[in-house]
Amino acid sequence: MDAYINEWVNLFIRWFHLIAGIAWIGSSFFFMWLDSHLEQPSSSKKDVEGELWMVHSGGFYQVEKKLIESKNMPKVLHWFKWEATLTWISGFCLLVVVYYLRDGVYLIDPSISDISVQSATILGLATLFVSWVLYDLLWVSYLSKYKAICNFICTLYVVGLCYGLSQYLSGRAAFIHIGAMFGTLMVANVWMRILPAQREMIAATKEDRTPDYSLGKKAKQRSIHNNYMTFPVLFIMLSNHFPSTYGHSLSWVTLLGIMLAGAGVRHFMNVRNQFSGLVLVSSIVIFLGMFFMTAPLPSKKDNVVVSELAKQGYHHVSSKGCFTCHSVDGAKTIGPTFKGIWGRVEELTNGEKFIVDANYIRESIEYPKKKFVKGYPPVMPVYKGQFTDSELEAIVEYFKSLK
Numbered sequence: 377m378d379a380y381i382n383e384w385v386n387l388f389i390r391w392f393h394l395i396a397g398i399a400w401i402g403s404s405f406f407f408m409w410l411d412s413h414l415e416q417p418s419s420s421k422k423d424v425e426g427e428l429w430m431v432h433s434g435g436f437y438q439v440e441k442k443l444i445e446s447k448n449m450p451k452v453l454h455w456f457k458w459e460a461t462l463t464w465i466s467g468f469c470l471l472v473v474v475y476y477l478r479d480g481v482y483l484i485d486p487s488i489s490d491i492s493v494q495s496a497t498i499l500g501l502a503t504l505f506v507s508w509v510l511y512d513l514l515w516v517s518y519l520s521k522y523k524a525i526c527n528f529i530c531t532l533y534v535v536g537l538c539y540g541l542s543q544y545l546s547g548r549a550a551f552i553h554i555g556a557m558f559g560t561l562m563v564a565n566v567w568m569r570i571l572p573a574q575r576e577m578i579a580a581t582k583e584d585r586t587p588d589y590s591l592g593k594k595a596k597q598r599s600i601h602n603n604y605m606t607f608p609v610l611f612i613m614l615s616n617h618f619p620s621t622y623g624h625s626l627s628w629v630t631l632l633g634i635m636l637a638g639a640g641v642r643h644f645m646n647v648r649n650q651f652s653g654l655v656l657v658s659s660i661v662i663f664l665g666m667f668f669m670t671a672p673l674p675s676k677k678d679n680v681v682v683s684e685l686a687k688q689g690y691h692h693v694s695s696k697g698c699f700t701c702h703s704v705d706g707a708k709t710i711g712p713t714f715k716g717i718w719g720r721v722e723e724l725t726n727g728e729k730f731i732v733d734a735n736y737i738r739e740s741i742e743y744p745k746k747k748f749v750k751g752y753p754p755v756m757p758v759y760k761g762q763f764t765d766s767e768l769e770a771i772v773e774y775f776k777s778l779k
């Protein structure tokens with residue numbers, strides 16, 4: 377697809393995806409909040425489990441949580457299922473448009489693996505669907521009685537998958553596929569486990585049968601899984617703006633760390649006790665760990681004596697936020713890596729080839745719109761007037777040290 381058309385298609389699907397996602401996650405947060413704020417009903421209302429009053433935009437609302445009986449079956453019952461479905465469909469389209477239809481620009485990274493775009497696409501798609509089958513089989517199996525064992529198996533699976541994908545796909549694509557995998561589990565949980573259970577409960581009530589309460593319990597379990605997946609998934613959806621996370625050489629560790637910490641924060645919000653306090657503290661420690669782990673350090677290659685000038689150069693580059701788009705360890709993020717930049721043969725979008733020298737580096741920083749390196753989007757900000765001559769000299773010196 378033409379890159380320009382692709383960009384507009386991307387824009388509209390992404391916009392749609394965000395709106396659907398807000399509606400889905402928003403309604404799910406709202407119901408969680410409702411459940412945890414219900415008050416005891418006045419004694420006159422027998423079938424009411426809890427109630428609460430709210431005010432919003434000048435209107436007053438009273439909500440009652442009821443046990444359903446055949447005599448009080450409502451004529452119209454609102455379900456919240458399309459938000460999840462539309463989020464998944466738009467997310468899947470986005471995956472296709474951004475990752476599968478762009479000659480692998482974002483999907484693969486030749487510095488990581490020489491997998492073909494087709495194989496990477498199959499690997500990505502398989503991740504989504506095979507994971508659901510395995511996850512669902514586990515949680516309907518006999519083993520599902522032992523929650524701790526199942527949770528442990530799922531954790532191992534996710535660790536393995538994060539590591540495995542990061543060996544074949546680009547860091548960014550590995551992240552997004554883990555997010556899309558969780559999104560798929562969440563939507564499949566809604567459609568294949570939660571909604572059928574609710575339907576069965578309603579049908580039983582209508583026919584005056586005793587509903588199979590175990591179905592409700594199992595649906596609740598899937599709902600809890602979905603709840604813990606929300607924060608990790610939302611992080612992953614934002615992660616493509618943060619190359620220091622997916623561009624790190626151990627990107628699978630950053631991914632696992634941030635997901636774990638996100639789920640920990642979610643746990644703290646769900647359950648308030650001493651143990652959840654500990655979980656919150658651990659999450660903060662993990663976030664700090666990831667913060668330090670991804671810090672861009674000057675190259676520490678042995679036998680390279682980093683001069684004082686190069687160190688200053690590092691500080692100028694670091695303080696201007698260049699590392700949000702450029703890595704120093706060879707990872708391809710938004711811009712070309714700084715590793716080995718000095719003397720590298722670079723090709724421009726117009727096909728011209730040349731060797732990177734001091735003039736080119738200075739020009740790239742002050743007038744990035746003059747020349748564009750092939751294979752990268754033209755998004756480098758203009759830094760004219762932000763560095764003095766001697767600062768630019770220090771940056772060049774720093775780049776020379778990144779062998």
Ligand code: HEC
Pocket residue numbers: 693696697698699700701702710711712713717722732736737740741744745747748749752753754755756757759771
């Ligand atoms: C928003 C992302 C972004 C930021 C921030 C950014 N760059 Fe870039 N940079 C790019 C992209 C994308 C390219 C490649 C496309 C181009 O040539 O414009 C690039 C190209 C370069 C190049 C040429 C690299 C090569 O291999 O030929 C240099 C040098 C460079 N940037 C230095 C810097 C410095 C120094 C800073 C901070 C002062 C910085 N960049 C900040 C995105 C960024």
